[in-house]
Amino acid sequence: MSAYGGYYGKLLRINLSDGGTKEETLPQRVMERYLGGRGVASKILMDELEAGVDPLGPGNKIVFITGPLTGTVVPTTSRLCISAKSPLTGLPGSGFCGGSLGPELKFCGYDGLIVEGKADKPVYILVEDGTVEIRDAGALWGKDSFDTETLIKEELGNRPVEVACIGQAGEKLVRFACVVHDAHFVVGRRGMGAVMGSKNLKAVAFRGTKGINVAQSPEETFKAYDEMLDIMNKNPVVSIFHDHGTASSVGLVNELGFMPTRNFQSGYFEKMSALDENAYMRLSVKPFSCWGCPVYCRRLLKGKEVTWSRPEHQTTFALGTLLDNGETEEVVRANLLCNKYGMDTISAGGTIAFAMECYQRGIVTEKQTGGLPLEWGDSGAINKLIEMIAMREGFGDVLAEGSKRAACLIGNGAEKYAMQVKGLEVPGYDPRGAKGIGLNYATAPRGADHNDGWTIAEELYVEEVDRLTLDGKAVLTKEIQDKSKTIDSSIFCMFALDFGYSLEFISTCLTAVTGMRMSPEKIEEIGERITNLERLFALREGFRGKKDDIVPARFIEEALPSGESEGEKLDLEAMLGEYYGVRGWDGDGIPTEKKLDELGLEEYSGVLKKNG
Numbered sequence: 122m123s124a125y126g127g128y129y130g131k132l133l134r135i136n137l138s139d140g141g142t143k144e145e146t147l148p149q150r151v152m153e154r155y156l157g158g159r160g161v162a163s164k165i166l167m168d169e170l171e172a173g174v175d176p177l178g179p180g181n182k183i184v185f186i187t188g189p190l191t192g193t194v195v196p197t198t199s200r201l202c203i204s205a206k207s208p209l210t211g212l213p214g215s216g217f218c219g220g221s222l223g224p225e226l227k228f229c230g231y232d233g234l235i236v237e238g239k240a241d242k243p244v245y246i247l248v249e250d251g252t253v254e255i256r257d258a259g260a261l262w263g264k265d266s267f268d269t270e271t272l273i274k275e276e277l278g279n280r281p282v283e284v285a286c287i288g289q290a291g292e293k294l295v296r297f298a299c300v301v302h303d304a305h306f307v308v309g310r311r312g313m314g315a316v317m318g319s320k321n322l323k324a325v326a327f328r329g330t331k332g333i334n335v336a337q338s339p340e341e342t343f344k345a346y347d348e349m350l351d352i353m354n355k356n357p358v359v360s361i362f363h364d365h366g367t368a369s370s371v372g373l374v375n376e377l378g379f380m381p382t383r384n385f386q387s388g389y390f391e392k393m394s395a396l397d398e399n400a401y402m403r404l405s406v407k408p409f410s411c412w413g414c415p416v417y418c419r420r421l422l423k424g425k426e427v428t429w430s431r432p433e434h435q436t437t438f439a440l441g442t443l444l445d446n447g448e449t450e451e452v453v454r455a456n457l458l459c460n461k462y463g464m465d466t467i468s469a470g471g472t473i474a475f476a477m478e479c480y481q482r483g484i485v486t487e488k489q490t491g492g493l494p495l496e497w498g499d500s501g502a503i504n505k506l507i508e509m510i511a512m513r514e515g516f517g518d519v520l521a522e523g524s525k526r527a528a529c530l531i532g533n534g535a536e537k538y539a540m541q542v543k544g545l546e547v548p549g550y551d552p553r554g555a556k557g558i559g560l561n562y563a564t565a566p567r568g569a570d571h572n573d574g575w576t577i578a579e580e581l582y583v584e585e586v587d588r589l590t591l592d593g594k595a596v597l598t599k600e601i602q603d604k605s606k607t608i609d610s611s612i613f614c615m616f617a618l619d620f621g622y623s624l625e626f627i628s629t630c631l632t633a634v635t636g637m638r639m640s641p642e643k644i645e646e647i648g649e650r651i652t653n654l655e656r657l658f659a660l661r662e663g664f665r666g667k668k669d670d671i672v673p674a675r676f677i678e679e680a681l682p683s684g685e686s687e688g689e690k691l692d693l694e695a696m697l698g699e700y701y702g703v704r705g706w707d708g709d710g711i712p713t714e715k716k717l718d719e720l721g722l723e724e725y726s727g728v729l730k731k732n733g
Contacts, residue, residue: 125152126336127189127634133231133253135246137320138179138238142253147232153637154721157188157232159215160610160651162204165235166213167654167725172661176208176312177294177319179239185226185285185325186233188612189635192224192333194346196353197614199223199412203285207311208319209296209468209523210544210568211662213655216299216313217609218285219411220306225283228329236322245273245286245324250331258323265289265461266301273326286324287314288463290511294318295521297468297546301460305419305430306411309465311545311567336636345633350415352626358582362418362616363408365398367434370581372397374434375442377581377588378684379554381547382442383497384474385540385675388551389684392447400449401431414614424450429457432466435571438549439470444477445497455503462511468523471546473506475524476516478538485531491515540673542569543664552676554686555580557594560696561602563670564710566655572615574602591692595699603648610651650720653712657728666710670697 123130130152132145147161155161162184174180183205190198201223207214226234229248236246243258261269266288273284283302290298291314298314299307308314317323335342353359361369372393374380379388394400404422409430411419420431432440432452440446440455459466479485480495487494493516495502509517519527524539524546540547545568552559557576565573576597580588586597604624608617611631624641631639660666676691701708705716717723 123147123152124149125189125635125637126334127193128152128157129227129230129232131231132233132235133248134235134237135253135255136238137236137240137244137255137322140255152189152635154647154650156607156610156631156647157191158186158200158202158610158612159204159606160647161233162186162202162215163213163651163655163658166204166206167658170206173663174206176206176211176214177315179237179320181206181316181319182235182237183313183316183320183322184233184235187223187227188610190611190613190630192227193335193634194342194413195630195634196346196349196414197416197617198612199414200612200614201226201308202609202612203300203308203313205313205316206662207567208294208315209312212311212543212567212659212664214311214313214316215567215609216308216310217612217615218300218302218306218308219414219614220283220303221412222283222285222302222306222327223612224412225327225329227333228331229327230329230331234325236320239319240321243321243323245322245326247277247282247326247328249282249328261323262292263289266463267304267461269324270301270304273324277326280328282326282328284324284326286463287317288461288511290462290464290521291315291318293511293513293521295464295510295513296523296526297465297472298463299465301463304460307460307465310467310570312465314463335634337633342633345630348626348629352622353415359416363416365402366418366420366431368398368401368431368437370434370577371437372399373581374550376685377554378681378686379551380442381438381549381551383445384443384478384538385547385551385673386478387683388554388681388686390442390447393442395447395449396437396441396452404449405431411614416616418616422453424453426450427454427457429453432456435549436466436470439467440503443470443474443549444503446500446503447498448500451500451503455500455507458504458507462507464507464511467548468546469507469510471540472510472520472524472527473503475527475535475539476506476520479531479535482538484533484535484538489516489531537674540675542672543669545569547673550577551681551686552672552691553681553689555588556591556691556696557588557597559672559676559691559693560594560598560700563672563693563697564598564700565602566652566659569672572605574598574605575615576601589686589689591695595696595703598700599703603645603652606648606651607644610647646720650722653716653720653722654725656712657722657725660711661728661731667697667701667708670710
């Protein structure tokens with residue numbers, strides 16, 4: 122057991138090439154400097170992957186890892202981090218899912234699992250307490266994610282195991298394939314499902330019965346628990362999330378005129394009444410939650426033909442407004458298909474929207490699509506394309522590469538309509554209507570990811586923050602990006618940004634559970650260290666600082682045409698210099714040796730020398 126509470130101090134490593142398994146110590150210094158989750162995963166990838174390694178080759182590694190708060194009584198801490206070098210971006214691919222997967226891995230007696238190599242045939246991994254099996258998955262290959270989980274549980278005698286698996290998209294190496302847990306919870310972005318598929322790894326299954334020690338007395342830990350509940354009970358956002366989840370923001374963002382519509386050609390969706398929180402609530406059956414979470418922000422919906430979980434803001438945008446798909450049940454159906462095949466909804470919708478605009482402008486023709494018209498709002502075409510992408514059939518084989526690579530394959534000016542940053546499709550807030558999120562898209566270590574620095578938490582909900590001004594956005598973006606890294610490493614739910622968790626409160630929770638003296642300043646430093654480490658990873662992989670901190674030209678050159686944000690553009694250049702200064706980076710967006718020394722990252726200074 123670890124010297125610190127909340128950890129077992131052990132990692133499990135499995136080499137699929139030779140079937141070898143071994144336990145390793147998670148060093149105390151790594152715990153102190155990176156906490157867990159995203160921080161530890163990024164440290165492992167930086168230290169163990171060779172520069173330029175093929176994300177879909179056996180040299181890549183995939184890390185399943187918890188945080189020190191996972192499995193404790195502290196609510197909103199059930200998430201599991203899965204990370205590898207992304208096949209979509211070439212950057213760190215960390216993603217998260219809720220449900221019960223993270224706590225179950227911790228209850229097996231491990232803080233994390235590292236999988237390397239490649240099996241010569243399909244397999245799945247079973248970890249039960251201290252025992253490990255690599256099992257044949259030949260009969261599971263070709264199955265969707267729903268059937269895979271059911272069949273694994275049946276094979277194991279319906280024991281209470283928690284399963285994460287891939288569908289056909291992961292097997293076919295779709296670059297934005299995801300990992301699916303319990304049908305409704307996914308590690309969606311950046312293609313972790315494709316990395317599993319490249320290793321012939323169909324699934325992982327965890328079953329644990331071990332307890333977790335905490336550093337302070339149970340009374341002190343429950344005191345932190347009670348303090349959290351008090352914060353949550355006083356915050357009106359928690360009640361809104363219980364009723365509507367992140368779908369609660371869909372109508373508001375549309376009203377303010379920066380809801381991405383028809384591939385970001387507009388910021389206002391005319392048919393929003395069919396996709397807002399009230400539309401979903403009319404189909405609501407019951408709420409459900411992640412392990413140990415009192416918020417219950419998820420809901421099951423029952424329509425005429427489809428019963429499924431309510432799409433969240435990002436899925437509503439990506440499979441709804443972005444595609445001009447304005448029917449409630451059709452968005453629910455498209456969401457179900459993506460989970461079934463195992464594909465990220467944001468990248469799937471973004472790539473399909475790119476194809477539809479190319480069709481609109483005559484760049485893509487029915488000859489290329491196999492006779493399929495790609496008309497805006499055609500739910501039949503949308504669902505057909507989801508299937509074609511998952512199976513890499515026909516034109517779907519091109520789109521399975523993601524919008525950036527697909528644009529290069531199509532050519533003829535298609536690149537202009539790929540709404541992506543560093544290969545990752547842009548999420549559901551048009552940055553012309555919220556300047557801070559635009560700066561985050563450009564500079565985030567994982568590509569255009571709202572969760573890397575969700576400035577929307579303040580630009581949308583804090584009255585004193587003007588979403589349309591450039592003033593203060595460099596500082597705001599830097600602070601939220603760093604705070605997000607500590608949230609992702611502790612691991613809290615990302616909604617901690619909405620629920621009012623201050624650095625002081627995060628400090629209280631970490632100190633109570635781990636026994637480490639985690640001051641707010643120390644936590645802030647850890648987040649900044651992780652941000653800089655991931656920046657170094659990107660530089661090592663060939664990214665060029667300011668030259669790659671860009672957004673699609675549409676956001677800079679074209680004003681929003683209507684709605685509350687009409688006339689707005691994004692002046693990225695005006696914010697970048699200030700942002701680099703706040704970060705202590707040079708004018709090209711490269712961390713300085715002084716900054717690395719301040720953060721204890723001097724061991725990586727060779728990356729700076731190599732990049733001049």
